[in-house]
Amino acid sequence: MSRIRHPEVDVPRQHRPGGVVERPSLRSAAAALTSLLALAATGLVAGPAVAASRDASPCALPRTGAHHSLGLDTWNDAYPRPDHSLDAVMVFLSFPDSEPAVTPDVLAADYFPSTTRFFKRASYGKFTLRAHPQQQWTRMPHPSTWYGIQRDWGSEQRTAYLRDAIEAVDDQVDFSTYDIVYLVADPDAPGVDSDATKVVNFDRPLRADGADIKRVVTVFEEHPPDRNVLAHETGHVFDLADLYHRPKDGKGDWDTYVGDWDVMGSQFGLSPDLFGWHKWKLGWLDRGQVVCVQGSADLTLEPMAEVPVPGGSIGTRLAVIRTGTDSALAVEARSATGNDRGTCTEGVLIYRIHNRTPSGGGPIEVLDTHPDSDACWERSVYPPLADAPLREGERYSVPGERTRIEVADRTRSGAWTVRITTGT
Secondary structure, eight states: OOOBOOOOOOOOOOOOOOOEEEOOOHHHHHHHHHHHHHHHHHOSOOSTTOOEESOOGGGOOOOOSSTTOOOOSSOOTTSOOOSSOEEEEEEEEEBTTBOOSSOHHHHHHHHTTHHHHHHHHHTTTSOOEEEEEEEEEEEOSSOGGGGTOOSSOOHHHHHHHHHHHHHHHTTTOOGGGOSEEEEEEOTTSTTOOGGGOEEEEEEEEEEETTEEEEEEEEEOOOSSOOTTHHHHHHHHHTTOOOOSOOOTTSOSOSOTTTTTSOTTTOTTOSSOSOOHHHHHHHTOSOGGGEEEESSEEEEEEOBTTOOOOTTOOOOOOEEEEEEETTEEEEEEEEOSSGGGTTOSOOEEEEEEEETTSOTTSOSEEEOOSOTTOOOOTTTOSSHHHHTOSBOTTOEEEOTTSSEEEEEEEEOTTSOEEEEEEEOO
């Protein structure tokens, strides 16, 4: 029997305060706008104080030993990299103490093809998640209440659940043909707790059909499930971290680090497309789409969630400023398109990355460029960050860093004209 690792314990960190958004006077705003538009027309500014390199390696933080480290100079081979098509088996588990009220095909439709479409859009067509749902229920040997299913699950009962599930379905599934395993429990069984959905990693892989099973996604969702929940859990399969803040007492705001701005923060987010940093890590951004800023630069940022038309080309998606050995700032544009079509606000988003901070500890922190306001109270998971992006004519000085970001305007195609100044 394989030993199963306890999940990481979430360690709350104080949310960093926002900086100051400077709203220039009408005259100075017009002058800044004219200057930036002129610069945007000619590309990057020439001169010794200006440095924006298409070689992004100086800004690529190194991978560390932190759980789901956001370092991206190398790939952790313990995880499948979604830069090609991957196959996922979806197994449906029933229990002796409950007769399922819905069929496997109904539950499968809760997650697919929506999850496949999410990743297709997020990766700009570079990754396809191919789902293979089983057509029947597989009966577990014990009642659902026997396993003690809950969010902070005891190791012994969780181990028994996973062992029983793999053994029960082994005659029906050839695990050697799949890259990802989803174990979906009967949502109406009395012992099933929807808060227990998570990815479980094994200290030592399970062996089945001559293949190593290094992790499984255990799904205990209600029917219908939380929006984008499987996209969130599948992100962990690709070595992406939890970006939410878990309060010590379980009460209070969970979304103080990133708000709506990435599905790894909240599956309910209004802007769930993955951060550009994540897309860089996963191999979805081309070399020419990431710029490392080491001085000052004028850039045109394409919306992160915009999917290029067939045969079309996309320019810069992500600008990165290295701020230390283990930290960086990222700047990207977010617009109401693609996975972000339900966003609350559009603009230029700025966030910090910490490669030594583990999953759940705040490895990414969105900077609130409008700390005195909020937005979309009726829809946002964390309204104080719903209006975090910079808008046209605004500039922002990053707290604790010698970095300023200015937004001039939007181009006719919907891209954002941005000036980044560092070191002054």
